[in-house]
Amino acid sequence: MHMNGNTILITGGGSGxxxxLAEAFMQRGNTVIIAGRRQNKLDEVTAANPGMKSALLDIEDAGAVQRFAEAIRAEYRALNVLINNAGIMRPEIVTDGTLDTAEATITTNLLGPIRLTAALLPHLLTQPHAAVLTVSSGLAFMPMAATPTYSATKAAIHSYxxxxxxxxxxxxxxxxELVPPYVQTELMGPGQATDPHAMPLAEYIAETLHLLETAPDAQEILVERVKPLRYAEANGSHQAFFERFNAVSAAETEHADPA
Incomplete structure (x- = not known):
């Protein structure tokens, strides 16, 4: 992937x-368009980064995705890189009988990237140095039991x-494919942004950009902190790792629900 001179569209570009990524790519001499569903967040980012572009996108609405893609193709004819980053992560209790979280997660995290990629691919196929980047997760390879549908959508994104x-x-x-570990963002609420167990966001971005720059033909971008999750299956430690990894969230669930 070329690191400058691109026109890059990043979904979920209003935060985290x-x-x-949007700010880092812009600093490297790219034209960057961020997309998201909250205009105030997009405005906040573009105000802090003069020259960055933005566009509203409801990634859950199939018709909106198609209309968005048509408008982007018309306005940014040099678009050659798509980064499918938008996603939601919410805890689920599978015994409560509701599917709202599961369905919203599948629509946003899986159908959204598939729909947007399909809508923009005919254009990308005509562009030099084109690339599609997806953002999966270490949880694609080591699921978190407290977020079953999120983990499943990220496994599906890896396969797709x-x-x-x-x-x-x-x-x-x-x-x-970008494969983040647990990173200090607000994906699961403000507390995550300061959680000492999470990788600092600036460190994740710096290592990711370094890997993209030094391994331009890479298929997966794996920072060191995500490798234990990525390779647990291959090295035969998956089940033991899974039990340890999920012990804390299981204990928290039991504590919250004494019954």
Whole structure:
């Protein structure tokens, strides 16, 4: 992937990893468009980064995704990089009988990137140095039991990305998967942004950009902190790791529900 001279669209660019990637790519000489569903957040980011562009996108609405893609193609004819970053992460109790969280998570985290990629791919196929980046998670490989649908959607994004890469292998569009660990963002609320167990956001972005720069043909961008999750299955430690990894969240659930 070329690190400058691109026109890059980043979904979920109003906060967290999306915003940090947008600012980092802009600093490297790219035209950057951030997309999200909250205008006030987009305005906050563009005000802090003169020259950055923004566009409203309701990633849950299939029709809105198609209309958004048509408008983006018309306004930014040089668009050559799509970063599918938008996502939600919410805890679920599978015995409560409700599916609202599961359905919203699938629509946002899985259908959203698939729909937007499909809508923009005909345009990307005509552009030089084109790339599609997806953002999965270490939880694609080591699920968190407290967030079952989130973990499942990220596993699906990993699988989808592999297939997309294979189908586009001779089409001139590079497909790269970013695999974050637990990072200091507000994905699961303000407390996560200061959680000492999470990787500082600036450190995650710096290591990710370094890997993109030094391994331009990489298929997966794996910072060191995510590798234990990524390779647990391969090294035979998955089940033991899973039990340890989920022990804390299981204890918290039991404490919250004495019955």
């Amino acid at each position: 990893i999306g915003r940090a 990305t592999q297939s997309l890469r294979h189908q586009l292998r001779n089409a001139g569009v590079q497909v790269i």
